[in-house]
Amino acid sequence: MMMQRSYIAGSGSYLPARRVTNQELSETVDTTDEWIVSRTGIRSRHIAADGELTSDLAYEAAIRALEHAQTDVDDLDLIIVATTTPDQTFPATATKVQARLNMRHGAAFDVQAVCSGFIYALSVGDNFIRAGQAKTVLVIGAETFSRILDWEDRSTCVLFGDGAGAVVLKVDPENSAGSGANARGILSTHLHSDGRYNELLYVDGGPSSTQTTGHVRMVGKEVFRHAVTNLAAVVDEALDANDLGRPDLNWLVPHQANKRILDSTAKKLGMSEDQIVVTVDRHANTSAASIPLALDEAVKDGRIQAGQLILLEAMGGGLTWGASLVRW
Numbered sequence: 001m002m003m004q005r006s007y008i009a010g011s012g013s014y015l016p017a018r019r020v021t022n023q024e025l026s027e028t029v030d031t032t033d034e035w036i037v038s039r040t041g042i043r044s045r046h047i048a049a050d051g052e053l054t055s056d057l058a059y060e061a062a063i064r065a066l067e068h069a070q071t072d073v074d075d076l077d078l079i080i081v082a083t084t085t086p087d088q089t090f091p092a093t094a095t096k097v098q099a100r101l102n103m104r105h106g107a108a109f110d111v112q113a114v115c116s117g118f119i120y121a122l123s124v125g126d127n128f129i130r131a132g133q134a135k136t137v138l139v140i141g142a143e144t145f146s147r148i149l150d151w152e153d154r155s156t157c158v159l160f161g162d163g164a165g166a167v168v169l170k171v172d173p174e175n176s177a178g179s180g181a182n183a184r185g186i187l188s189t190h191l192h193s194d195g196r197y198n199e200l201l202y203v204d205g206g207p208s209s210t211q212t213t214g215h216v217r218m219v220g221k222e223v224f225r226h227a228v229t230n231l232a233a234v235v236d237e238a239l240d241a242n243d244l245g246r247p248d249l250n251w252l253v254p255h256q257a258n259k260r261i262l263d264s265t266a267k268k269l270g271m272s273e274d275q276i277v278v279t280v281d282r283h284a285n286t287s288a289a290s291i292p293l294a295l296d297e298a299v300k301d302g303r304i305q306a307g308q309l310i311l312l313e314a315m316g317g318g319l320t321w322g323a324s325l326v327r328w
């Protein structure tokens with residue numbers, strides 16, 4: 001059986017209206033704009049309004065992606081939402097998006113891989129299409145990370161923001177998986193995790209352990225160290241798998257945690273600063289939403305063009321990390 005390749009037919013994103021600058025944060029948190037900018041590159045973030053839920057952000061991103069992909073809800077086979085901040089412990093946030101889209105067929109579920117969630121969800125969607133089990137998949141990364149922050153902990157609360165991004169994956173009947181790295185589509189996805197590092201980045205609560213939601217805890221320096229090493233390795237793994245080299249890359253669309261991590265990865269890849277799509281300055285770290293938010297921005301402003309080679313990569317709690325190569 002010839003496996004079918006998937007391609008990204010369209011993208012969409014949504015940010016909550018309220019924008020919070022470092023200056024505004026420093027009025028309630030013991031921090032400064034200078035510290036945040038110099039250590040992370042973050043200048044502002046968006047924070048969801050009271051009562052504005054992850055599913056609301058996901059829905060807004062979804063309708064924009066469906067419109068951009070000129071895809072009708074009736075054509076969707078599957079919705080996957082990558083999130084660490086679901087509306088409820090269950091059911092999956094994806095089912096709430098499904099209901100709001102008036103979709104009464106197919107399936108919807110969530111994927112949990114924290115900041116690597118979008119790469120994981122993209123991989124799952126791509127594999128459903130490759131295996132012939134779906135033809136059209138809506139893949140969303142959506143977070144209200146502000147709800148799991150400890151606003152008394154300055155080492156974490158300044159780093160994150162809320163938002164959502166989505167893509168529509170479609171089977172490309174023209175391009176079978178055997179058609180090479182020059183043909184349009186998701187060339188490959190590469191996922192990793194190492195559960196020994198749970199305590200470096202986690203939430204100190206959960207239904208089974210504390211019966212509370214909990215707050216984000218992070219050993220930032222250690223996570224930084226692992227991020228730089230693991231991302232360099234998975235990027236090379238993705239290039240090798242497709243017989244491609246670093247000079248073949250046109251764009252790096254990375255998970256947006258820290259501008260210093262982005263610069264370090266780009267430097268290792270021999271890419272110039274203007275080949276990295278950067279949103280961390282305006283969005284901060286939106287976890288599973290950061291890659292589709294950045295991707296949508298670069299697609300809509302015309303930076304990303306047909307035929308170009310795009311590298312997506314992320315690393316997050318778990319530890320989890322992954323990458324995907326996409327021929328646009």
Ligand code: UT7
Nearest residue numbers: 031032035039115154155158220221223224227257258316
């Ligand atoms: O998305 C998932 C993956 N996450 C990441 O990739 C995050 C990776 N880690 C990082 O981005 C960085 O480690 C941080 C931005 C979190 C921290 O930067 P750092 O250069 O590693 O700083 P640090 O944790 O070593 O803190 C240095 C100092 C400490 O003070 P002392 O002990 O040296 O006096 C902190 O107390 O900075 C202090 N500090 C702050 N000062 C002002 C920590 N947070 C703040 C703050 N404002 N918000």
